[in-house]
Amino acid sequence: MNILITGGAGFIGQHLSRALILSGARVRVLDCFSSQVHSVSQAASLDRTVAETIVADVRDRNAMKAALTGIDCVIHLAAETGTAQSMYEIDRYFSVNVQGTAMLIDLLQNDLSCGSLQSIIVASSRALYGEGSYLCDTHGIVYPEMRERDRMSRGQFEPHCPLCDAEIVVHPTPETAPFMPMSIYGLTKQVQEQAVLLFARMRGINGFALRYQNVYGPGQSLKNPYTGILAVFSNLARQNMPVNVYEDGEESRDFVYIDDVVEATIRCVNYEGRFIGSLNVGSGQATSVLTVARAINRYFKSEGEISVTGAFRIGDIRHNIADISRIRDVLHFVPKVPFERGLSDFLGWAVGQSEENQSAYLRSVEELKSKGLMGFSGSQP
Numbered sequence: 001m002n003i004l005i006t007g008g009a010g011f012i013g014q015h016l017s018r019a020l021i022l023s024g025a026r027v028r029v030l031d032c033f034s035s036q037v038h039s040v041s042q043a044a045s046l047d048r049t050v051a052e053t054i055v056a057d058v059r060d061r062n063a064m065k066a067a068l069t070g071i072d073c074v075i076h077l078a079a080e081t082g083t084a085q086s087m088y089e090i091d092r093y094f095s096v097n098v099q100g101t102a103m104l105i106d107l108l109q110n111d112l113s114c115g116s117l118q119s120i121i122v123a124s125s126r127a128l129y130g131e132g133s134y135l136c137d138t139h140g141i142v143y144p145e146m147r148e149r150d151r152m153s154r155g156q157f158e159p160h161c162p163l164c165d166a167e168i169v170v171h172p173t174p175e176t177a178p179f180m181p182m183s184i185y186g187l188t189k190q191v192q193e194q195a196v197l198l199f200a201r202m203r204g205i206n207g208f209a210l211r212y213q214n215v216y217g218p219g220q221s222l223k224n225p226y227t228g229i230l231a232v233f234s235n236l237a238r239q240n241m242p243v244n245v246y247e248d249g250e251e252s253r254d255f256v257y258i259d260d261v262v263e264a265t266i267r268c269v270n271y272e273g274r275f276i277g278s279l280n281v282g283s284g285q286a287t288s289v290l291t292v293a294r295a296i297n298r299y300f301k302s303e304g305e306i307s308v309t310g311a312f313r314i315g316d317i318r319h320n321i322a323d324i325s326r327i328r329d330v331l332h333f334v335p336k337v338p339f340e341r342g343l344s345d346f347l348g349w350a351v352g353q354s355e356e357n358q359s360a361y362l363r364s365v366e367e368l369k370s371k372g373l374m375g376f377s378g379s380q381p
Helices: 011-022 040-045 061-068 090-111 149-153 184-203 229-238 258-269 289-300 325-331 339-351 359-370
Strands: 002-006 026-031 052-055 073-076 119-125 134-136 140-142 206-212 214-216 243-245 255-257 276-281 306-308 311-313 374-376
Touching (some): 002 011, 002 061, 011 258, 026 061, 052 061, 061 090, 073 258, 090 184, 119 184, 149 374, 184 206, 184 276, 206 258, 214 258, 214 339, 229 243, 229 289, 229 339, 243 289, 255 339, 258 276, 258 325, 289 306, 359 374
Parallel strands (some): 002 026, 002 073, 119 206, 206 276, 214 255, 243 306
Antiparallel strands (some): 134 140, 311 374
16 A cells, blocks of 8 residues: 555654554655754654655645555654644634645645545644534533633633533543633634535545544654643753643543554555545543643652643633443454553663753743733732
8 A cells, every 4th residue: 555644753653654554554744844843853863764754745736645655554644733832823723724735635636636545634633623522511511612701810721511501520531522612722723624525525535534633752842832831840850940830730641652643543544445624633531730730840859840830822721521321342453552561661661861951841831921911810920
């Protein structure tokens, strides 16, 4: 099978391309090697004998046309991914995520023969759910709106029932939950996945929108301050610097290990039935941010203190647990790596990497403040 992976030199893409090549597939990678994500040396050191590589932006029509020639399966990973950054880099996020995807399927529809194309897989995101599913004692499953700044300024971080304003409890979010993105990034991923699935229906091919949860593992970018609290916290802890935790630290995420993400994606590539739709790719478990920070500090024996700051970012969700029953039913996929083991493997890898200067992280925080996208609760400044 001839497979194109857009964004294939990224974190998920590199792991995926290696696994596919080992399985006997012929892999072509298109990636622009964004300086925000990749080090300068990565473009030069990428092993191009393993996968055919095209260095180009996903919006480069001629490069994309060349990349798509003779392809049986497209795995579309290329995207801007910083949730917080998307709230002010709006034009860039729409341009890359939405327009780049539109050009991809326009080429497949109009400029290239689709005779050999069997399936298209897009990296979607749980961000299109917004807060996702919660359980209200009175109204059952509800889907809360974006949390109000005034409430968070008073230290009230938990969402409330949109019908009766009562306290609610997080519940695993299924693929049938309504679209309620609370960031520009989430909105672009909604448009991106729906465009891809619509194209799959038009062409009568398989279409998978994989709603990845919080993916982590060895190879994750340690220099991008806009994505990945594991990378940010580990950089700080290794340098014995203080780790600032937003809100009250009890916000939680569904962390899914890279090996599980790769397995789920390859199962889509090899799927022998007919399927067009979305699938959650997660662990089905939630871990609080404070738990993560403490575990990382213990691992590195860091002398830096963990501070629960009460700061909050507009567009952040409170909790996240994926309902993974559908992917189990469709792909017979069950995640294998528990968070404790995956975190240990990630941190063991991170020890061997260069420590990253914290100026980019500090600059990202100042950018949010200057754009009015960060608030503080209680007596915090």
